[in-house]
Amino acid sequence: MSRTAKRLIRPLNNLRSGAAYPASRKQVREDVLNEEEQLYLIGKARTMPGTANELQSASNRYHQNGAAEKVLGAVYTPPRVAAALTRWAVRSASDKVLDPSSGEGVFMSAARTRLADLGARRPQCVGVDVHAQTAAATGAVCEDFFSWVRSAPKFDVVVGNPPFIRSHLFPEGSRRLAFGEMVRMGLKPSRLMSTWAPFLAVCCSVLVPTGRLAMVIPEELLHVGYAQELREFLVRRFRRVIVCLPSHEIFQEVQQAVVLLLCDNENAAESGILSIEYPALEEGDFDDLTPAEPWAWNPKWTHLFLTAQERRLVNQWWPRLDWRPFRAYGRVEVGVVTGDNDFFVLDEDQAGAFGEKHLMPIVGGAKDLRGITFGANDFRRVLSEKRPAFLLRLDAPVDQLPKPIRAYLELGEQRNVHIRYKCRIRDPWYAVPSAWESDALLLRQSGEMPRLVHLAKKCTATDTVHRVTWDRPSLGKRHSVSFMNTWTLMASELTGRSYGGGVLELMPSEANRLPLPEPSAALDDIFEAVDERVRSRNFYDALALVDEVVMPGWMSRGARQSAENILAKLIKRRKTRYHANH
Numbered sequence: 001m002s003r004t005a006k007r008l009i010r011p012l013n014n015l016r017s018g019a020a021y022p023a024s025r026k027q028v029r030e031d032v033l034n035e036e037e038q039l040y041l042i043g044k045a046r047t048m049p050g051t052a053n054e055l056q057s058a059s060n061r062y063h064q065n066g067a068a069e070k071v072l073g074a075v076y077t078p079p080r081v082a083a084a085l086t087r088w089a090v091r092s093a094s095d096k097v098l099d100p101s102s103g104e105g106v107f108m109s110a111a112r113t114r115l116a117d118l119g120a121r122r123p124q125c126v127g128v129d130v131h132a133q134t135a136a137a138t139g140a141v142c143e144d145f146f147s148w149v150r151s152a153p154k155f156d157v158v159v160g161n162p163p164f165i166r167s168h169l170f171p172e173g174s175r176r177l178a179f180g181e182m183v184r185m186g187l188k189p190s191r192l193m194s195t196w197a198p199f200l201a202v203c204c205s206v207l208v209p210t211g212r213l214a215m216v217i218p219e220e221l222l223h224v225g226y227a228q229e230l231r232e233f234l235v236r237r238f239r240r241v242i243v244c245l246p247s248h249e250i251f252q253e254v255q256q257a258v259v260l261l262l263c264d265n266e267n268a269a270e271s272g273i274l275s276i277e278y279p280a281l282e283e284g285d286f287d288d289l290t291p292a293e294p295w296a297w298n299p300k301w302t303h304l305f306l307t308a309q310e311r312r313l314v315n316q317w318w319p320r321l322d323w324r325p326f327r328a329y330g331r332v333e334v335g336v337v338t339g340d341n342d343f344f345v346l347d348e349d350q351a352g353a354f355g356e357k358h359l360m361p362i363v364g365g366a367k368d369l370r371g372i373t374f375g376a377n378d379f380r381r382v383l384s385e386k387r388p389a390f391l392l393r394l395d396a397p398v399d400q401l402p403k404p405i406r407a408y409l410e411l412g413e414q415r416n417v418h419i420r421y422k423c424r425i426r427d428p429w430y431a432v433p434s435a436w437e438s439d440a441l442l443l444r445q446s447g448e449m450p451r452l453v454h455l456a457k458k459c460t461a462t463d464t465v466h467r468v469t470w471d472r473p474s475l476g477k478r479h480s481v482s483f484m485n486t487w488t489l490m491a492s493e494l495t496g497r498s499y500g501g502g503v504l505e506l507m508p509s510e511a512n513r514l515p516l517p518e519p520s521a522a523l524d525d526i527f528e529a530v531d532e533r534v535r536s537r538n539f540y541d542a543l544a545l546v547d548e549v550v551m552p553g554w555m556s557r558g559a560r561q562s563a564e565n566i567l568a569k570l571i572k573r574r575k576t577r578y579h580a581n582h
């Protein structure tokens with residue numbers, strides 16, 4: 001074997017034997033490759049110059065695009081993280097430890113070291129992995145965890161990093177077993193679940209009552225809807241649920257933001273949800289735990305994106321602000337689902353032949369909403385730019401429709417519009433339902449900030465934008481201005497969800513919960529100035545104007561500045577953080 005090959009294979013052998021953790025970051029990268037990958041690279045190294053670069057780029061490719069990685073959900077844990085989690089969870093030489101998806105054995109190796117340090121002569125440590133070669137190489141049981149668990153003994157500790165396999169790739173047989181276990185536990189599994197969620201839930205069931213769990217879990221745990229019940233379950237099952245958000249440097253190669261979750265039933269002073277900074281976790285300094293109770297208005301745990309100090313500030317101010325939720329003033333609903341926007345939403349030329357009676361003005365997307373109001377001039381601009389602006393609104397039987405429309409419907413049938421899902425489930429297929437004009441529109445997705453747009457020209461909207469109906473439409477303009485304040489936007493960041501590219505999406509149920517300031521008369525005076533600033537993309541100037549009006553007198557300049565910093569931080573986080581690519 002060449003020297004390069006020996007150098008590449010050494011870390012893997014160290015890991016198998018449970019020897020010392022790699023010291024350098026480069027060595028860590030080598031460790032995270034599986035055996036086949038290493039052998040492939042060794043082959044490459046023999047034939048290609050620039051081995052280090054090749055290793056590096058292949059390692060990156062593996063982590064970003066690897067098909068095997070996606071299917072097995074293999075996002076490997078840096079040994080220092082596995083060591084820190086295991087040190088916390090394993091507390092006695094007699095602890096029985098389980099890693100339910102042990103991969104290359106980084107947690108098993110850490111557990112053996114920890115148990116040996118605690119004086120164990122025969123460390124009791126079980127790994128399970130469905131991947132035959134990996135299991136064989138590490139001495140793990142080779143079986144689907146959800147099958148194995150049905151006759152598994154109880155453990156004192158579960159450590160690990162469950163596979164992050166998206167719901168559409170979750171093997172059906174495995175899913176059936178997993179869901180069966182969850183149901184037995186009294187939980188309601190969802191087909192939207194990625195594999196990590198049932199792994200986490202079922203791992204709790206193999207623990208003795210005093211057992212501890214320390215795992216690497218996708219950050220989705222904090223906010224996805226399907227994990228809501230699991231979040232509540234964790235708080236019921238454990239006295240302490242400790243969450244740590246490691247920085248990207250810790251999980252460099254991974255395209256998936258993760259949290260470190262540590263749960264136990266320790267009779268400690270602090271209980272409930274607690275947070276810890278990564279350096280303290282790595283140093284084992286658990287005096288640094290900070291309470292992190294979620295806010296009543298936010299069922300997600302996104303408050304953990306804020307530091308303990310930031311959460312304290314919000315906890316102080318929020319109750320004093322006492323703003324009412326959006327739904328106290330009106331309601332947010334989805335836009336029109338046409339079934340085929342290209343067919344049903346027309347530009348001025350296309351609509352020309354059909355007659356006003358069969359057309360309704362419609363906003364086709366956020367691109368047409370430039371300020372905090374949409375009026376006749378804005379509509380004219382959409383028309384002049386030849387963008388879609390009219391919804392074809394038909395409900396009469398076909399023989400009662402004018403000839404040009406009948407011809408257009410025939411064209412639609414030739415193009416199979418009538419058999420598209422939303423069209424074929426309604427009768428007649430061309431009658432678009434729920435096409436009503438709203439008082440305002442709320443951006444469903446926004447790159448910079450969400451925005452509430454007053455409709456000076458009445459129209460409806462496609463489902464790329466939400467429609468808003470006010471209880472008192474005469475206050476609509478004020479609401480549109482008042483929405484543009486630091487607190488409402490901060491709440492939007494915390495309750496919405498973000499996607500690749502850093503776009504923030506707000507669903508109607510989330511928007512309806514957002515706190516809104518009182519629609520005071522002083523807002524009328526700044527309506528135009530705010531609109532102008534938003535149109536010229538000076539969002540933060542607009543925000544400053546609104547804050548000046550809606551923030552109460554008791555809130556100091558310093559407190560307001562802190563709130564602005566928190567909002568800026570949340571927006572930056574959304575735009576720059578890693579997003580799952582599988």
Ligand SMILES: C[S@@+](CC[C@H](N)C(=O)[O-])C[C@H]1O[C@@H](n2cnc3c(N)ncnc32)[C@H](O)[C@@H]1O
Nearest residue numbers: 074075076077101103129130131144145161163
């Ligand atoms: C994210 S890796 C974790 C590896 C290791 N625990 C670590 O942290 O580095 C996930 C592992 O889960 C394994 N796996 C996927 N589905 C599984 C299943 N149903 N049962 C057991 N293991 C599974 C994969 O083979 C892969 O090794």
